[in-house]
Amino acid sequence: MTQDDDPSGPAEHVRRAIELFLVDPAGMGGIWLRARPGPVRDAVLGWLAPLDPRRVPAQMDDATLDGGLDLAATLTTGRVVTGQGVLAGARPLIVATAERMESGVAARIGHAVDRGGPAVVLLDEGAAEDEAPPPGLIDRIALALPLDTMSYRDLVAPDPARVAAARKRLSHIETPPDLAEALVRIAASLGVASLRAPLRAMAAARALAALDGLAAPGEAQVAQAARLVYAHRAAPLPDEAPPDEAPPPDPTEPPPPGDDAGAGDPADDRVIDGVRTAMPEDLSRALAAMARSRARPSGAGGGERRRGGTRGRPLPSRPGAAGRGRVDVLATLRAAAPMQRMRARPEGGAIVAIRPDDIRLRRYETRADRLVILCVDASGSTALARLAEAKGLAETLLATAYESRDHVAVIAFRGQMAELALPPTRSLARAKARLAGLPAGGGTPLAAGLQAALDLIEQSRRRGMTPALVLFTDGRANIALDGTADRAQAGGDAERLARIIAAHRPAGAVVDTGRRQGRDMRALAQALGLPGVSLCRAGDGAGAVADAL
């Protein structure tokens, strides 16, 4: 396939994006590559070779990032050996498993990008839809490419001669006076809030003009720049938007009438339509998925204790290799001291002879983030009044979660199915709004609710969080996992899932929202391995649940 066959095809989109990056890596800041490892990803990364990129892991310590003493080399050679940090160079960084990047590393890379430091290529394997590289970093870089929709055969390589010529021309490309306005209007109409996006799009439009051999970007370049820079930033799903804002336009739908940007000149409208429709459907779907995915914020939470080498409360030091953590100097010297007479005085004037096995590393204990899953039975059998009480208790729990900086998720089950009413978040206002708006009525698909809770528990475990489950139900399951109204099967399904959940040993409680305490409830709580709390004694219900957490 040549570039002329399908100018808007996914292959062309990828080729243009890579050419753009090759022409102006600093202007673009970076690329977010969502792709599973494989030949497609390898080929695309191979195209970046002219920039001489450096591959780095997502977890880097201070010395790797900013440079500093290379302890192992210093000790073996007896001379001070310092390394240059990856952020100091101009070589672009290819960051593996960027969706796992810690916010500290992301913040430092972000600053470097702001200062015009190295561009970054974020490799995101996109294993789960709700995993993504840190949002602060995504905001700072121009491009995003979903590669999983591509097949190796379709790939079109960038043209090195065109790129080389464009690099030469780039500094002479003019900026039309209305370029900023056009790109800001398009961004506004797509619900792209950050002001970094139009800036990157301006740089993209100029680089595209350079690639196309023009003196300045024209309408085509503006449209393409908008598509390349904005598509993955299009506003979040309507139900995730803050309540006081109108739902932002879906990139695949026509623009709402009376939109502010609609007042712009017709050329802008054509461009906006272009961003929305000119892309092949699977590509725009993939980009929309990238827009939806959100990385979790990090920070120390109320979950399980963990031991590690970088932060938290100090513990006694242990032997370990330099570079694997922070060296405890006193303990290291103490370990080396008895051996000094036997060891030859090191060259280079050092007084103490330290061997690598003398090194002692500090250890710290931190608490993992905790995710409190509120799984709420909103069925008809949990009468409306009781549901209101359950919501009240849940709000009290939210206040506690806020103080201990927990994440909260809400699952609601009613009718035939369960839904994740609120994905894990720390935004308490959203959690509260979501709870308040839960509709009620219908059957009790307890098994489906438990299934959803189990999925979330497993997901949070994979991310290193500690899940806790608070289940609000009257225990009268009457809808089986497959959606049939069969009380016996429903009970069996629920119990089976409860036992699987119990194997994860979450903290939490089962809150009985029924009028009378039933046998079903006791059995359910037992199967889950969680204490049962009755809502009848509403006063101490919150306290009992809080204790259970």
Next chain:
Amino acid sequence: MTAHVFPFSAIVGQEDMKRAMVLAAIDPSIGGVLAMGDRGTGKSTAVRALAGLLPPIRAVAGCPVASPRPGDCPEWAEIADTRVVSRPTPVVDLPLGASEDRVTGALDIERALTRGEKAFEPGLLARANRGFLYVDEVNLLEDHIVDLLLDVAQSGENVVEREGLSIRHPARFVLVGSGNPEEGELRPQLLDRFGLMVDIASPGDVETRVEVVKRRDAFERAPAAFVRDWAPEDRALRKRIVAARKALKSVEAGDAALRDCAELCIALGADGLRGELTLLRAARALAALEGAPAVDRSHIREVAPMALQHRLRRDPMDEAGSAARIARLIERVFGPVAAAAE
């Protein structure tokens, strides 16, 4: 990489944030600024720009804490160069994930291992002395680092007692924190440790946004020329800040002003006296900036939202904006705006 700093005067809009930062620069005892809001709204640009705008400080060339006179240098610092030179106001970034060692300073491992000497390697707090310490995404910063920062910011001194070191040095800086509340809220107990708090949003109207983007693009493409174009305005503002710093001591805060501050804080149910003090200091800084001889009600009215909104005893679930609540309260306590001109 560019050595040029975006001019403060060229920042479009964001008046609250700019005002709060200028007031904090006039009177560092106000206790820093917390700016919470959207991404890409120029928070870090504003901090850097403000420091670039401030007059250079006179400091001992080799001093790690930028002491003004050779006699003030900490004794642990082996100072090679004792000339007093002029340097720009320091702005130090505290990155997320920074270790405690890096923040407070620690034993110099390099010298300990290669020369067997016990020496102190100063950290970020030392570098920030007499300048600004900027923490982006402060809401994601680890608690023990935040505690440490706020302690030092309040005492003005950094004390390191570990690994056989016993070191102290001055660490007086204006703490500026920023963050996006969508990604996690700041612990309530930390909120009121910041002097002023402002909410920032990316501008909603297209014209303002276009202007922001145009200026930024112009700056990035030709920084030297851009900075030159804005130099007169920056200079004028610098003059006002310098004059306000001088005038600060002579600005009167009469009984009426103190009473106003107290009444407002009582009506709000703001805990402790910190709110009143900050309100008064901010109002005084504003009066100084405006060249007024004394603090009057209009100054208090103007700074009250940023001085008090984060001190409300608040329900974490409350969705109403705190700034709006304060505005309503001011109306109630002081009467409508027209009457404030008295």
